[in-house]
Amino acid sequence: xxxxxxxxxxxxxxxxxxxxxxxxxxxxxxxxxxxxxxxxxxxxxxxxxxxxxxxxxxxxxxxxxxxxxxxxxxxxxxxxxxxxxxxxxxxxxxxxxxxxxxxxxxxxxxxxxxxxxxxxxxxxxxxxxxxxxxxxxxxxxxxxxxxxxxxxxxxxxxxxxxxxxxxxxxxxxxxxxxxxxxxxxxxxxxxxxxxxxxxxxxxxxxxxxxxxxxxxxxxxxxxxxxxxxxxxxxxxxxxxxxxxxxxxxxxxxxxxxxxxxxxxxxxxxxxxxxxxxxxxxxxxxxxxxxxxxxxxxxxxxxxxxxxxxxxxxxxxxxxxxxxxxxxxxxxxxxxxxxxxxxxxxxxxxxxxxxxxxxxxxxxxxxxxxxx
Ligand SMILES: [Zn+2]
Numbered sequence: 534x535x536x537x538x539x540x541x542x543x544x545x546x547x548x549x550x551x552x553x554x555x556x557x558x559x560x561x562x563x564x565x566x567x568x569x570x571x572x573x574x575x576x577x578x579x580x581x582x583x584x585x586x587x588x589x590x591x592x593x594x595x596x597x598x599x600x601x602x603x604x605x606x607x608x609x610x611x612x613x614x615x616x617x618x619x620x621x622x623x624x625x626x627x628x629x630x631x632x633x634x635x636x637x638x639x640x641x642x643x644x645x646x647x648x649x650x651x652x653x654x655x656x657x658x659x660x661x662x663x664x665x666x667x668x669x670x671x672x673x674x675x676x677x678x679x680x681x682x683x684x685x686x687x688x689x690x691x692x693x694x695x696x697x698x699x700x701x702x703x704x705x706x707x708x709x710x711x712x713x714x715x716x717x718x719x720x721x722x723x724x725x726x727x728x729x730x731x732x733x734x735x736x737x738x739x740x741x742x743x744x745x746x747x748x749x750x751x752x753x754x755x756x757x758x759x760x761x762x763x764x765x766x767x768x769x770x771x772x773x774x775x776x777x778x779x780x781x782x783x784x785x786x787x788x789x790x791x792x793x794x795x796x797x798x799x800x801x802x803x804x805x806x807x808x809x810x811x812x813x814x815x816x817x818x819x820x821x822x823x824x825x826x827x828x829x830x831x832x833x834x835x836x837x838x839x840x841x842x843x844x845x846x847x848x849x850x851x852x853x854x855x856x857x858x859x860x861x862x863x864x865x866x867x868x869x870x871x872x873x874x875x876x877x878x879x880x881x882x883x884x885x886x887x888x889x890x891x892x893x894x895x896x897x898x899x900x901x902x903x904x
Contacts, residue, residue, distance in 0.1 A: 536568065536612055541904070542677035543883040544600040549585035551884040552676070555600070559679045561613075563670075566681050567621055568613035569629055573877075574675030575606030575700035576900040577657070578731060579889030587658075594658045597668040604656040604675025604902065605631050608690065608699035618684050628688040628699040628860070629680065630706075630853045631655040633667045636685070646685075647710075647850050654850075655682075676883055678904045688856035691864035697877070698863075698870040700901045701735070702856055708736035708796065709859055710851035711822040712743065715794035719744025724783050724795040726750075726811045728771065729757035732798035732824055734872075734896025739859070741765055742868040749783050749792060751811065757895040764872065774807060783814030791816030797823040805829035812845070820844040873899040880904045 540559050543552040562568045577583060580603070587596060608628045614621055621627075634641050634649035641649050653659035653667040656674020673680035690699050717723065723740055727733040728750025740748045741764065748769045752758045758771040772782045783792055795815050797808050808827050815821050821843060838845060862868035874897050878886035883902060 536679070540678035541880055542602050542673075543604075543880055543902075544602055545584070546600045548587055548596065548599070552603070552887075554881055554883075557677070560673060560681045562615045562681050564615040564617040566615045566683050567611045567618060567687065569607065569609045569627060569680050569682055570612045571607045571609040571675055571678060571680060571904050573608050573696035573700040573901045573903050574604040575703055576886060576902060577605060578893070578900065579887075581884070581887040582889050584887075591658065594660060595662065595664045596658050597672070598665060601668070602656065602672065602674040602677050604677070605654060606700045606703040607631075607656070607675030607680060608696040608702070611687075612679070615684075621684055621687060626690040626692075626696070628690055628702045628856060629655075629675070629682045630686045630688060630851075630856050631657065631674075631703070632686065632850055632853070633671055633683070636683075644852060644854065646852060655686075676880065676902055676904070678880075686853055688853055688860050690860055693866075694860060694863045694870065697875040697899060697901050698873060701870065701873060701899050702859065703850075704731050705735040705739065705859055706851035706856050707824050707849065708732050708798065709739050709855055711796050711824045711848045712736065712739060712794075713851075713855060714846050714848050715796070715820040715822050717743060717745065717794060720746055721793040722747035722749070722787055724749045724751075724779070724792040724811060724814050725798055726779070726795065726808065727798040727800060727803070727825055728752050729754055729761050729895040730798055730800055731896045733796075734761065736796050736798060737761055737764065737769065738868060738870070738872070739862075741768065742862045747787065747792070749786055749814075751779050752895075754895060757897075760897065779807075779811045780813035783811075787816070791819060793819050795819070795821040797821065797825045797827065799825040799827050801826040801828070803827050805831045809833075812843070815841075815843055818842045820846060822846045822848050824848055872897060876900050877903045
């Protein structure tokens with residue numbers, strides 16, 4: 534099918550205002566870029582509210598110049614490749630990692646693109662004042678029909694991963710990147726604070742895929758916790774927040790030792806005290822990685838960190854190579870994404886989709902725009 538000259542795109546013309554469906558030209562890929570026909574794009578839960586409050590909450594994280602096409606987690610089919618692209622072909626199914634960076638600095642050259650000063654989320658926001666330079670190069674998020682993407686951003690999808698499942702790779706990869714920073718290896722124990730949420734459930738599925746033998750998880754909703762435990766009753770244990778100390782419970786579950794590492798994936802509004810409690814569930818020499826939304830300042834006992842040799846690490850996102858590792862885990866049947874419940878919205882319903890009014894089953898719900 535020839536690529537059309539124009540396409541539909543949901544564009545935001547003013548921060549916090551509804552997006553409008555506009556007709557725009559289909560872009561041409563640059564020499565080392567590809568053009569992807571978008572089949573599904575994952576959504577940040579409650580994105581509308583987040584954007585409406587952007588300047589209040591996140592003024593340090595620049596949004597693209599408006600009007601802009603948002604959409605963080607696209608998956609689709611390559612329909613055109615630039616004249617210097619040799620390892621990607623039209624027809625390939627891909628997830629487009631929205632991580633953009635300069636490609637030339639020391640961090641980029643060592644494969645650590647999230648540590649580049651230009652690190653920017655295509656279709657969402659940037660991490661520094663230079664983000665607009667990246668948006669000028671890549672102005673297309675996933676809430677449209679076609680997008681350009683650099684070849685370094687592509688994760689090739691196996692046939693057994695659907696586009697809707699791939700549209701969850703951003704959240705899955707965030708948890709995966711955190712587990713890599715924790716040096717996770719098979720046979721270990723882990724604690725996931727917020728196991729029934731979008732990030733937490735991803736960490737649990739990855740923990741099962743990567744051979745974690747004891748997966749402990751906390752959460753608020755007992756029904757959802759039971760559902761998570763049912764994924765692997767012999768390996769997953771759950772603990773409702775409010776039912777006593779998480780640290781004491783975790784030690785009991787691990788013969789007094791503590792877990793090898795902890796992933797903090799708590800939702801917005803969670804107090805620092807919850808995280809401080811879970812931090813103490815980590816064994817001597819273990820690691821705690823934060824990918825969650827605790828916003829309070831944490832009064833950390835650094836002497837305890839020293840005495841117990843605990844690593845406290847902040848992490849966000851993941852490399853495209855790590856995305857490919859997840860795709861391979863799924864190809865082999867180790868990473869089981871069949872538990873996700875997809876809620877599909879056409880592009881025209883983008884404003885309903887981002888309003889956050891949908892009923893939710895925690896991390897089991899997967900919201901996707903299907904252009
Ligand atoms: Zn760089």
